[in-house]
Amino acid sequence: MNNMEVLPLISIIIPVYNVNGYLEKCLHSVCEQTYKNLEIIVVDDGSTDGSGEICDLFAETDSRIKVIHQVNGGQSSARNKGLAIARGEYIGFVDSDDWIDSDMYEFLYRLLTTNNADVAACAHYIETETETEVRYSSGTFTSFSSDEAIRALIIDRRMRNYIWDKLFRRQAFSGIQFPENQIFEDMAVCYRVFHKVRRIVMQDCPKYHYLQREGSTTLDKQYDPQKEYLWFLRIYEQVKFIQDNGIWYKAPCYVHKYGMHAINKIIMLPSSPLLDSIIKDIIGKMQEFTNVRWPQVSILFLLKRCLVYRHLGVYRLVKTFLKSGRKMPQT
Structure with a gap:
């Protein structure tokens, strides 16, 4: 960027917890941004693997870095601490096991202003230990109103419920905090931020590298039905908000679609009081929205939903036989 240009301060908030094998790459990528007027707030959330010391070493070499050490309170707690002390006109977030392209914040700042x-x-890369994947890299530009962007979050394709691939005007977070001691916290915040603002813009140029690694809070190879349930509850919360604010009459169909998706997976596990109560609650929340009919969902979907509502045991039996590849008994 033009060094003679007076640029506003961007505060970048990085929560850190036991990521000593990834942290240096993350911090280097932030410190080497082509957009130089940065306040880099690194919140060490009670790390026990030396990550806190790495943060301090970086702060000694770059005066833009502020390190906060706190007792472990979770990622939301660390982000909220960063928001509380941030001085920037703009706010960005980077997770400490990820990294960003050198021009990401210059790109987002120009796009926004x-x-x-x-x-x-912007778009993002999905990184694993062996490969890189990118889904949206066409350069397509879209300008959303507040309501349009919230609808796009529910659809969850191009505009995703991530906080880290975005740059926000500071005022967008006025009165908003991340829910603590919960997962999928980005999903609880994005739509509320979007509701407070006037315009959201997006361009499909990947700039953020999202690492899917074993041991992260979002990647677990072993299926967790309670995590599935919490994901559904986030969708339910979003749809309730959309309905209460008259944003999109089609939103309730996503409670039904995600609800059936969760039931289809949970129902294949051995029955237990906990899982039965989860399925019962999902069905109850689906039934709060009575106007989800064809053509919003397919006829086959409606038939499956009817069976779940009225004959859950039969539906479980059918799913079990279909999965096992066995034929249903002749009557």
């Missing part, structure tokens, strides 16, 4: 927007979003 050129289009007089309040939030700017």
